[in-house]
Amino acid sequence: MIVVTGATGGLGGATVEHLLQRVPAGEIGVSVRDTAKAQHFVDRGVRVRQGSYEDPAALRDSFAGAEQVLLVSGNDPASDLVSLHRNAVEAAVAAGVRRIVYTSQQGAIAGNPYRPSEFHIDTEALLGDSGIAWTALRNGAYGPLDQLLGPWQRTGEIAQPEDGPVPYTDRDDIAEAIAVLLAGARSFDGPVTFAAPTAVTFDDFATIASRLAGRTIKRTVLDDEQWVADQIVSGVPEQAARFLLTWYQAARAGYFAEPSPLLADLLGREPRTVADRLAA
Structure with missing residues:
Protein backbone atom coordinates (compact mmCIF):
# COMPACT_ATOMS: atom_id res chain seq x y z
CA MET A 1 0.00 0.00 0.00
CA ILE A 2 1.02 3.59 -0.68
CA VAL A 3 -0.08 6.13 1.96
CA VAL A 4 -0.12 9.84 1.16
CA THR A 5 -0.22 12.49 3.88
CA GLY A 6 -1.72 15.92 3.33
CA ALA A 7 -4.05 14.44 0.71
CA THR A 8 -6.61 17.23 1.08
CA GLY A 9 -3.96 19.80 0.18
CA GLY A 10 -2.84 20.88 -3.26
CA LEU A 11 0.23 18.72 -3.87
CA GLY A 12 -0.93 15.69 -1.87
CA GLY A 13 -4.38 15.71 -3.43
CA ALA A 14 -3.01 15.98 -6.96
CA THR A 15 -0.60 13.13 -6.25
CA VAL A 16 -3.47 10.87 -5.17
CA GLU A 17 -5.38 11.75 -8.34
CA HIS A 18 -2.41 10.69 -10.45
CA LEU A 19 -1.91 7.53 -8.38
CA LEU A 20 -5.52 6.55 -9.06
CA GLN A 21 -4.65 6.49 -12.76
CA ARG A 22 -1.81 4.04 -12.10
CA VAL A 23 -2.71 1.66 -9.28
CA PRO A 24 -5.97 0.21 -7.92
CA ALA A 25 -7.69 2.44 -5.39
CA GLY A 26 -7.49 -0.32 -2.79
CA GLU A 27 -3.71 -0.01 -2.83
CA ILE A 28 -3.83 3.68 -1.89
CA GLY A 29 -4.35 5.13 1.56
CA VAL A 30 -4.43 8.70 2.76
CA SER A 31 -3.68 10.20 6.14
CA VAL A 32 -5.59 13.42 6.64
CA ARG A 33 -6.37 15.77 9.48
CA ASP A 34 -10.09 15.97 8.60
CA THR A 35 -11.52 12.80 7.08
CA ALA A 36 -14.72 14.58 6.03
CA LYS A 37 -12.69 16.54 3.50
CA ALA A 38 -11.49 13.27 1.94
CA GLN A 39 -14.93 11.75 1.31
CA HIS A 40 -14.33 12.01 -2.44
CA PHE A 41 -11.47 9.55 -2.00
CA VAL A 42 -13.57 7.21 0.16
CA ASP A 43 -16.19 7.16 -2.60
CA ARG A 44 -13.53 5.94 -5.04
CA GLY A 45 -12.25 3.14 -2.84
CA VAL A 46 -9.23 4.82 -1.25
CA ARG A 47 -8.52 3.97 2.40
CA VAL A 48 -8.95 7.16 4.43
CA ARG A 49 -7.73 7.42 8.01
CA GLN A 50 -7.35 10.34 10.36
CA GLY A 51 -3.81 11.35 11.10
CA SER A 52 -1.85 14.49 11.81
CA TYR A 53 1.78 15.15 12.59
CA GLU A 54 0.75 16.28 16.07
CA ASP A 55 -0.72 12.83 16.89
CA PRO A 56 1.86 10.01 16.63
CA ALA A 57 -0.62 7.30 17.62
CA ALA A 58 -3.05 8.28 14.88
CA LEU A 59 -0.18 8.42 12.40
CA ARG A 60 0.89 4.88 13.23
CA ASP A 61 -2.65 3.71 12.59
CA SER A 62 -2.94 5.63 9.32
CA PHE A 63 0.42 4.22 8.14
CA ALA A 64 -0.41 0.61 9.06
CA GLY A 65 0.15 -1.78 6.15
CA ALA A 66 1.99 0.77 4.03
CA GLU A 67 5.11 -0.14 2.10
CA GLN A 68 5.67 3.48 1.12
CA VAL A 69 4.58 6.73 2.74
CA LEU A 70 4.65 10.12 1.09
CA LEU A 71 5.34 12.72 3.78
CA VAL A 72 4.18 16.08 2.47
CA SER A 73 6.14 18.66 4.43
CA GLY A 74 4.35 21.03 6.78
CA ASN A 75 4.19 24.66 5.74
CA ASP A 76 3.40 26.62 8.90
CA PRO A 77 6.56 28.60 9.76
CA ALA A 78 5.19 29.23 13.25
CA SER A 79 5.23 25.49 14.04
CA ASP A 80 8.16 23.35 15.12
CA LEU A 81 8.16 21.54 11.81
CA VAL A 82 11.21 19.44 12.53
CA SER A 83 9.55 17.96 15.63
CA LEU A 84 6.35 17.36 13.69
CA HIS A 85 8.25 15.65 10.90
CA ARG A 86 10.11 13.58 13.50
CA ASN A 87 6.73 12.32 14.72
CA ALA A 88 5.86 11.27 11.18
CA VAL A 89 9.18 9.56 10.53
CA GLU A 90 9.04 7.67 13.84
CA ALA A 91 5.43 6.63 13.17
CA ALA A 92 6.42 5.31 9.74
CA VAL A 93 9.29 3.32 11.25
CA ALA A 94 7.00 1.93 13.96
CA ALA A 95 4.41 0.94 11.35
CA TYR A 114 15.70 30.98 2.43
CA ARG A 115 14.49 30.09 5.90
CA PRO A 116 12.46 26.94 5.13
CA SER A 117 15.73 25.37 3.96
CA GLU A 118 16.65 24.86 7.60
CA PHE A 119 13.78 22.55 8.49
CA HIS A 120 14.14 20.64 5.22
CA ILE A 121 17.83 20.07 5.94
CA ASP A 122 17.02 18.90 9.46
CA THR A 123 14.21 16.63 8.23
CA GLU A 124 16.48 15.04 5.64
CA ALA A 125 18.92 14.36 8.47
CA LEU A 126 16.12 12.66 10.43
CA LEU A 127 15.39 10.49 7.44
CA GLY A 128 19.04 9.59 7.11
CA ASP A 129 19.06 8.43 10.73
CA SER A 130 15.76 6.55 10.49
CA GLY A 131 17.20 3.20 9.45
CA ILE A 132 14.84 2.73 6.52
CA ALA A 133 15.04 3.65 2.84
CA TRP A 134 14.15 7.24 2.04
CA THR A 135 13.93 9.70 -0.81
CA ALA A 136 13.84 13.48 -0.44
CA LEU A 137 12.22 15.21 -3.39
CA ARG A 138 13.88 18.60 -3.62
CA ASN A 139 11.02 20.22 -5.51
CA GLY A 140 11.51 23.31 -7.62
CA ALA A 141 9.44 26.40 -6.89
CA TYR A 142 5.87 25.56 -7.90
CA GLY A 143 3.78 28.39 -6.46
CA PRO A 144 1.25 30.32 -8.58
CA GLY A 150 2.51 40.48 -9.07
CA PRO A 151 -0.17 42.29 -11.11
CA TRP A 152 1.91 42.50 -14.31
CA GLN A 153 -1.11 42.11 -16.59
CA ARG A 154 -2.67 45.26 -15.14
CA THR A 155 0.46 47.32 -14.61
CA GLY A 156 2.59 46.17 -17.55
CA GLU A 157 5.47 45.73 -15.11
CA ILE A 158 7.14 42.98 -13.12
CA ALA A 159 8.36 44.94 -10.10
CA GLN A 160 10.16 42.64 -7.67
CA PRO A 161 13.53 42.50 -5.89
CA GLU A 162 16.67 41.32 -7.65
CA ASP A 163 16.35 37.64 -8.49
CA GLY A 164 18.33 34.87 -10.15
CA PRO A 165 17.67 31.90 -12.44
CA VAL A 166 15.06 29.48 -11.11
CA PRO A 167 13.57 26.40 -12.84
CA TYR A 168 9.96 27.29 -12.01
CA THR A 169 7.98 24.07 -12.02
CA ASP A 170 4.31 23.24 -12.47
CA ARG A 171 2.80 21.72 -9.33
CA ASP A 172 0.75 19.17 -11.25
CA ASP A 173 3.87 17.99 -13.09
CA ILE A 174 5.54 17.41 -9.73
CA ALA A 175 2.47 15.54 -8.45
CA GLU A 176 2.39 13.34 -11.54
CA ALA A 177 6.09 12.56 -11.25
CA ILE A 178 5.67 11.67 -7.57
CA ALA A 179 2.87 9.28 -8.52
CA VAL A 180 5.04 7.71 -11.21
CA LEU A 181 7.81 7.24 -8.66
CA LEU A 182 5.53 5.77 -5.99
CA ALA A 183 3.74 3.45 -8.40
CA GLY A 184 6.73 2.36 -10.44
CA ALA A 185 9.67 0.02 -10.17
CA ARG A 186 12.29 2.78 -9.94
CA SER A 187 13.45 4.22 -6.66
CA PHE A 188 16.03 6.78 -5.61
CA ASP A 189 17.95 6.90 -2.38
CA GLY A 190 18.59 10.21 -0.65
CA PRO A 191 17.85 13.64 -2.15
CA ASP A 203 13.92 39.37 -17.17
CA ASP A 204 13.02 36.20 -19.06
CA PHE A 205 9.50 36.35 -17.67
CA ALA A 206 9.16 39.94 -18.95
CA THR A 207 10.27 38.86 -22.43
CA ILE A 208 7.88 35.90 -22.48
CA ALA A 209 5.00 37.93 -21.07
CA SER A 210 5.60 40.69 -23.62
CA ARG A 211 5.36 38.19 -26.47
CA LEU A 212 2.18 36.64 -25.08
CA ALA A 213 0.52 39.97 -24.27
CA GLY A 214 1.51 41.67 -27.52
CA ARG A 215 2.83 44.66 -25.58
CA THR A 216 5.95 45.54 -23.64
CA ILE A 217 6.10 44.21 -20.09
CA LYS A 218 8.85 45.97 -18.18
CA ARG A 219 11.06 44.40 -15.54
CA THR A 220 11.79 46.75 -12.65
CA VAL A 221 14.26 45.78 -9.92
CA LEU A 222 13.14 47.04 -6.54
CA ASP A 223 15.50 47.75 -3.67
CA ASP A 224 15.00 45.13 -0.95
CA GLU A 225 13.96 47.62 1.69
CA GLN A 226 11.66 49.45 -0.70
CA TRP A 227 10.00 46.16 -1.58
CA VAL A 228 9.53 45.32 2.09
CA ALA A 229 8.05 48.77 2.71
CA ASP A 230 5.67 48.34 -0.24
CA GLN A 231 4.59 44.95 1.09
CA ILE A 232 3.84 46.45 4.49
CA VAL A 233 1.77 49.22 2.90
CA SER A 234 -0.22 46.57 1.02
CA GLY A 235 -1.07 44.85 4.30
CA VAL A 236 1.63 42.18 4.60
CA PRO A 237 3.10 41.99 8.12
CA GLU A 238 6.75 43.05 8.19
CA GLN A 239 7.90 39.69 9.57
CA ALA A 240 6.17 37.87 6.70
CA ALA A 241 7.64 40.27 4.13
CA ARG A 242 11.16 39.75 5.44
CA PHE A 243 10.56 36.00 5.43
CA LEU A 244 9.60 36.19 1.74
CA LEU A 245 12.59 38.38 0.99
CA THR A 246 14.91 35.53 1.92
CA TRP A 247 13.58 33.65 -1.11
CA TYR A 248 14.77 36.41 -3.47
CA GLN A 249 18.10 36.53 -1.66
CA ALA A 250 18.52 32.79 -2.16
CA ALA A 251 17.52 33.00 -5.82
CA ARG A 252 20.01 35.76 -6.60
CA ALA A 253 22.73 33.76 -4.82
CA GLY A 254 22.08 30.83 -7.13
CA TYR A 255 20.65 28.34 -4.64
CA PHE A 256 17.72 27.49 -6.94
CA ALA A 257 19.55 27.81 -10.26
CA GLU A 258 20.13 24.18 -11.21
CA PRO A 259 17.53 22.60 -13.52
CA SER A 260 17.01 18.84 -13.59
CA PRO A 261 16.26 16.30 -16.33
CA LEU A 262 14.71 13.83 -13.88
CA LEU A 263 11.21 15.31 -13.96
CA ALA A 264 10.99 15.01 -17.74
CA ASP A 265 12.43 11.50 -17.54
CA LEU A 266 9.76 10.32 -15.12
CA LEU A 267 6.92 12.07 -16.96
CA GLY A 268 8.04 10.76 -20.35
CA ARG A 269 7.45 14.23 -21.79
CA GLU A 270 8.64 17.78 -21.37
CA PRO A 271 7.23 19.48 -18.28
CA ARG A 272 5.09 22.60 -18.70
CA THR A 273 7.14 25.72 -19.32
CA VAL A 274 6.59 29.13 -17.79
CA ALA A 275 5.28 30.23 -21.21
CA ASP A 276 2.71 27.42 -21.10
CA ARG A 277 1.64 28.49 -17.64
CA LEU A 278 1.43 32.21 -18.43
CA ALA A 279 -0.62 31.49 -21.54
CA ALA A 280 -3.10 29.25 -19.69
Whole structure:
Protein backbone atom coordinates (compact mmCIF):
# COMPACT_ATOMS: atom_id res chain seq x y z
CA MET A 1 0.00 0.00 0.00
CA ILE A 2 1.02 3.59 -0.68
CA VAL A 3 -0.08 6.13 1.96
CA VAL A 4 -0.12 9.84 1.16
CA THR A 5 -0.22 12.49 3.88
CA GLY A 6 -1.72 15.92 3.33
CA ALA A 7 -4.05 14.44 0.71
CA THR A 8 -6.61 17.23 1.08
CA GLY A 9 -3.96 19.80 0.18
CA GLY A 10 -2.84 20.88 -3.26
CA LEU A 11 0.23 18.72 -3.87
CA GLY A 12 -0.93 15.69 -1.87
CA GLY A 13 -4.38 15.71 -3.43
CA ALA A 14 -3.01 15.98 -6.96
CA THR A 15 -0.60 13.13 -6.25
CA VAL A 16 -3.47 10.87 -5.17
CA GLU A 17 -5.38 11.75 -8.34
CA HIS A 18 -2.41 10.69 -10.45
CA LEU A 19 -1.91 7.53 -8.38
CA LEU A 20 -5.52 6.55 -9.06
CA GLN A 21 -4.65 6.49 -12.76
CA ARG A 22 -1.81 4.04 -12.10
CA VAL A 23 -2.71 1.66 -9.28
CA PRO A 24 -5.97 0.21 -7.92
CA ALA A 25 -7.69 2.44 -5.39
CA GLY A 26 -7.49 -0.32 -2.79
CA GLU A 27 -3.71 -0.01 -2.83
CA ILE A 28 -3.83 3.68 -1.89
CA GLY A 29 -4.35 5.13 1.56
CA VAL A 30 -4.43 8.70 2.76
CA SER A 31 -3.68 10.20 6.14
CA VAL A 32 -5.59 13.42 6.64
CA ARG A 33 -6.37 15.77 9.48
CA ASP A 34 -10.09 15.97 8.60
CA THR A 35 -11.52 12.80 7.08
CA ALA A 36 -14.72 14.58 6.03
CA LYS A 37 -12.69 16.54 3.50
CA ALA A 38 -11.49 13.27 1.94
CA GLN A 39 -14.93 11.75 1.31
CA HIS A 40 -14.33 12.01 -2.44
CA PHE A 41 -11.47 9.55 -2.00
CA VAL A 42 -13.57 7.21 0.16
CA ASP A 43 -16.19 7.16 -2.60
CA ARG A 44 -13.53 5.94 -5.04
CA GLY A 45 -12.25 3.14 -2.84
CA VAL A 46 -9.23 4.82 -1.25
CA ARG A 47 -8.52 3.97 2.40
CA VAL A 48 -8.95 7.16 4.43
CA ARG A 49 -7.73 7.42 8.01
CA GLN A 50 -7.35 10.34 10.36
CA GLY A 51 -3.81 11.35 11.10
CA SER A 52 -1.85 14.49 11.81
CA TYR A 53 1.78 15.15 12.59
CA GLU A 54 0.75 16.28 16.07
CA ASP A 55 -0.72 12.83 16.89
CA PRO A 56 1.86 10.01 16.63
CA ALA A 57 -0.62 7.30 17.62
CA ALA A 58 -3.05 8.28 14.88
CA LEU A 59 -0.18 8.42 12.40
CA ARG A 60 0.89 4.88 13.23
CA ASP A 61 -2.65 3.71 12.59
CA SER A 62 -2.94 5.63 9.32
CA PHE A 63 0.42 4.22 8.14
CA ALA A 64 -0.41 0.61 9.06
CA GLY A 65 0.15 -1.78 6.15
CA ALA A 66 1.99 0.77 4.03
CA GLU A 67 5.11 -0.14 2.10
CA GLN A 68 5.67 3.48 1.12
CA VAL A 69 4.58 6.73 2.74
CA LEU A 70 4.65 10.12 1.09
CA LEU A 71 5.34 12.72 3.78
CA VAL A 72 4.18 16.08 2.47
CA SER A 73 6.14 18.66 4.43
CA GLY A 74 4.35 21.03 6.78
CA ASN A 75 4.19 24.66 5.74
CA ASP A 76 3.40 26.62 8.90
CA PRO A 77 6.56 28.60 9.76
CA ALA A 78 5.19 29.23 13.25
CA SER A 79 5.23 25.49 14.04
CA ASP A 80 8.16 23.35 15.12
CA LEU A 81 8.16 21.54 11.81
CA VAL A 82 11.21 19.44 12.53
CA SER A 83 9.55 17.96 15.63
CA LEU A 84 6.35 17.36 13.69
CA HIS A 85 8.25 15.65 10.90
CA ARG A 86 10.11 13.58 13.50
CA ASN A 87 6.73 12.32 14.72
CA ALA A 88 5.86 11.27 11.18
CA VAL A 89 9.18 9.56 10.53
CA GLU A 90 9.04 7.67 13.84
CA ALA A 91 5.43 6.63 13.17
CA ALA A 92 6.42 5.31 9.74
CA VAL A 93 9.29 3.32 11.25
CA ALA A 94 7.00 1.93 13.96
CA ALA A 95 4.41 0.94 11.35
CA GLY A 96 6.99 -1.05 9.39
CA VAL A 97 7.06 1.23 6.34
CA ARG A 98 9.79 0.23 3.90
CA ARG A 99 10.38 3.64 2.26
CA ILE A 100 9.57 7.25 3.11
CA VAL A 101 9.32 9.77 0.30
CA TYR A 102 9.51 13.32 1.63
CA THR A 103 8.66 16.55 -0.19
CA SER A 104 11.71 18.69 0.42
CA GLN A 105 12.83 21.85 -1.39
CA GLN A 106 15.32 22.60 -4.09
CA GLY A 107 18.49 24.07 -2.66
CA ALA A 108 18.02 22.49 0.78
CA ILE A 109 21.70 22.86 1.61
CA ALA A 110 23.64 24.65 4.32
CA GLY A 111 24.00 28.38 3.79
CA ASN A 112 20.78 28.89 1.84
CA PRO A 113 19.25 32.10 3.25
CA TYR A 114 15.70 30.98 2.43
CA ARG A 115 14.49 30.09 5.90
CA PRO A 116 12.46 26.94 5.13
CA SER A 117 15.73 25.37 3.96
CA GLU A 118 16.65 24.86 7.60
CA PHE A 119 13.78 22.55 8.49
CA HIS A 120 14.14 20.64 5.22
CA ILE A 121 17.83 20.07 5.94
CA ASP A 122 17.02 18.90 9.46
CA THR A 123 14.21 16.63 8.23
CA GLU A 124 16.48 15.04 5.64
CA ALA A 125 18.92 14.36 8.47
CA LEU A 126 16.12 12.66 10.43
CA LEU A 127 15.39 10.49 7.44
CA GLY A 128 19.04 9.59 7.11
CA ASP A 129 19.06 8.43 10.73
CA SER A 130 15.76 6.55 10.49
CA GLY A 131 17.20 3.20 9.45
CA ILE A 132 14.84 2.73 6.52
CA ALA A 133 15.04 3.65 2.84
CA TRP A 134 14.15 7.24 2.04
CA THR A 135 13.93 9.70 -0.81
CA ALA A 136 13.84 13.48 -0.44
CA LEU A 137 12.22 15.21 -3.39
CA ARG A 138 13.88 18.60 -3.62
CA ASN A 139 11.02 20.22 -5.51
CA GLY A 140 11.51 23.31 -7.62
CA ALA A 141 9.44 26.40 -6.89
CA TYR A 142 5.87 25.56 -7.90
CA GLY A 143 3.78 28.39 -6.46
CA PRO A 144 1.25 30.32 -8.58
CA LEU A 145 2.97 32.60 -11.09
CA ASP A 146 0.53 35.46 -10.50
CA GLN A 147 1.54 35.47 -6.86
CA LEU A 148 5.20 35.43 -7.85
CA LEU A 149 5.07 38.12 -10.52
CA GLY A 150 2.51 40.48 -9.07
CA PRO A 151 -0.17 42.29 -11.11
CA TRP A 152 1.91 42.50 -14.31
CA GLN A 153 -1.11 42.11 -16.59
CA ARG A 154 -2.67 45.26 -15.14
CA THR A 155 0.46 47.32 -14.61
CA GLY A 156 2.59 46.17 -17.55
CA GLU A 157 5.47 45.73 -15.11
CA ILE A 158 7.14 42.98 -13.12
CA ALA A 159 8.36 44.94 -10.10
CA GLN A 160 10.16 42.64 -7.67
CA PRO A 161 13.53 42.50 -5.89
CA GLU A 162 16.67 41.32 -7.65
CA ASP A 163 16.35 37.64 -8.49
CA GLY A 164 18.33 34.87 -10.15
CA PRO A 165 17.67 31.90 -12.44
CA VAL A 166 15.06 29.48 -11.11
CA PRO A 167 13.57 26.40 -12.84
CA TYR A 168 9.96 27.29 -12.01
CA THR A 169 7.98 24.07 -12.02
CA ASP A 170 4.31 23.24 -12.47
CA ARG A 171 2.80 21.72 -9.33
CA ASP A 172 0.75 19.17 -11.25
CA ASP A 173 3.87 17.99 -13.09
CA ILE A 174 5.54 17.41 -9.73
CA ALA A 175 2.47 15.54 -8.45
CA GLU A 176 2.39 13.34 -11.54
CA ALA A 177 6.09 12.56 -11.25
CA ILE A 178 5.67 11.67 -7.57
CA ALA A 179 2.87 9.28 -8.52
CA VAL A 180 5.04 7.71 -11.21
CA LEU A 181 7.81 7.24 -8.66
CA LEU A 182 5.53 5.77 -5.99
CA ALA A 183 3.74 3.45 -8.40
CA GLY A 184 6.73 2.36 -10.44
CA ALA A 185 9.67 0.02 -10.17
CA ARG A 186 12.29 2.78 -9.94
CA SER A 187 13.45 4.22 -6.66
CA PHE A 188 16.03 6.78 -5.61
CA ASP A 189 17.95 6.90 -2.38
CA GLY A 190 18.59 10.21 -0.65
CA PRO A 191 17.85 13.64 -2.15
CA VAL A 192 16.87 14.12 -5.80
CA THR A 193 15.77 17.30 -7.56
CA PHE A 194 12.33 17.56 -9.16
CA ALA A 195 12.48 20.75 -11.22
CA ALA A 196 11.84 22.05 -14.70
CA PRO A 197 14.68 21.55 -17.21
CA THR A 198 15.14 25.29 -17.80
CA ALA A 199 15.89 28.05 -15.28
CA VAL A 200 14.59 31.56 -15.99
CA THR A 201 14.82 35.01 -14.44
CA PHE A 202 12.29 37.80 -14.12
CA ASP A 203 13.92 39.37 -17.17
CA ASP A 204 13.02 36.20 -19.06
CA PHE A 205 9.50 36.35 -17.67
CA ALA A 206 9.16 39.94 -18.95
CA THR A 207 10.27 38.86 -22.43
CA ILE A 208 7.88 35.90 -22.48
CA ALA A 209 5.00 37.93 -21.07
CA SER A 210 5.60 40.69 -23.62
CA ARG A 211 5.36 38.19 -26.47
CA LEU A 212 2.18 36.64 -25.08
CA ALA A 213 0.52 39.97 -24.27
CA GLY A 214 1.51 41.67 -27.52
CA ARG A 215 2.83 44.66 -25.58
CA THR A 216 5.95 45.54 -23.64
CA ILE A 217 6.10 44.21 -20.09
CA LYS A 218 8.85 45.97 -18.18
CA ARG A 219 11.06 44.40 -15.54
CA THR A 220 11.79 46.75 -12.65
CA VAL A 221 14.26 45.78 -9.92
CA LEU A 222 13.14 47.04 -6.54
CA ASP A 223 15.50 47.75 -3.67
CA ASP A 224 15.00 45.13 -0.95
CA GLU A 225 13.96 47.62 1.69
CA GLN A 226 11.66 49.45 -0.70
CA TRP A 227 10.00 46.16 -1.58
CA VAL A 228 9.53 45.32 2.09
CA ALA A 229 8.05 48.77 2.71
CA ASP A 230 5.67 48.34 -0.24
CA GLN A 231 4.59 44.95 1.09
CA ILE A 232 3.84 46.45 4.49
CA VAL A 233 1.77 49.22 2.90
CA SER A 234 -0.22 46.57 1.02
CA GLY A 235 -1.07 44.85 4.30
CA VAL A 236 1.63 42.18 4.60
CA PRO A 237 3.10 41.99 8.12
CA GLU A 238 6.75 43.05 8.19
CA GLN A 239 7.90 39.69 9.57
CA ALA A 240 6.17 37.87 6.70
CA ALA A 241 7.64 40.27 4.13
CA ARG A 242 11.16 39.75 5.44
CA PHE A 243 10.56 36.00 5.43
CA LEU A 244 9.60 36.19 1.74
CA LEU A 245 12.59 38.38 0.99
CA THR A 246 14.91 35.53 1.92
CA TRP A 247 13.58 33.65 -1.11
CA TYR A 248 14.77 36.41 -3.47
CA GLN A 249 18.10 36.53 -1.66
CA ALA A 250 18.52 32.79 -2.16
CA ALA A 251 17.52 33.00 -5.82
CA ARG A 252 20.01 35.76 -6.60
CA ALA A 253 22.73 33.76 -4.82
CA GLY A 254 22.08 30.83 -7.13
CA TYR A 255 20.65 28.34 -4.64
CA PHE A 256 17.72 27.49 -6.94
CA ALA A 257 19.55 27.81 -10.26
CA GLU A 258 20.13 24.18 -11.21
CA PRO A 259 17.53 22.60 -13.52
CA SER A 260 17.01 18.84 -13.59
CA PRO A 261 16.26 16.30 -16.33
CA LEU A 262 14.71 13.83 -13.88
CA LEU A 263 11.21 15.31 -13.96
CA ALA A 264 10.99 15.01 -17.74
CA ASP A 265 12.43 11.50 -17.54
CA LEU A 266 9.76 10.32 -15.12
CA LEU A 267 6.92 12.07 -16.96
CA GLY A 268 8.04 10.76 -20.35
CA ARG A 269 7.45 14.23 -21.79
CA GLU A 270 8.64 17.78 -21.37
CA PRO A 271 7.23 19.48 -18.28
CA ARG A 272 5.09 22.60 -18.70
CA THR A 273 7.14 25.72 -19.32
CA VAL A 274 6.59 29.13 -17.79
CA ALA A 275 5.28 30.23 -21.21
CA ASP A 276 2.71 27.42 -21.10
CA ARG A 277 1.64 28.49 -17.64
CA LEU A 278 1.43 32.21 -18.43
CA ALA A 279 -0.62 31.49 -21.54
CA ALA A 280 -3.10 29.25 -19.69
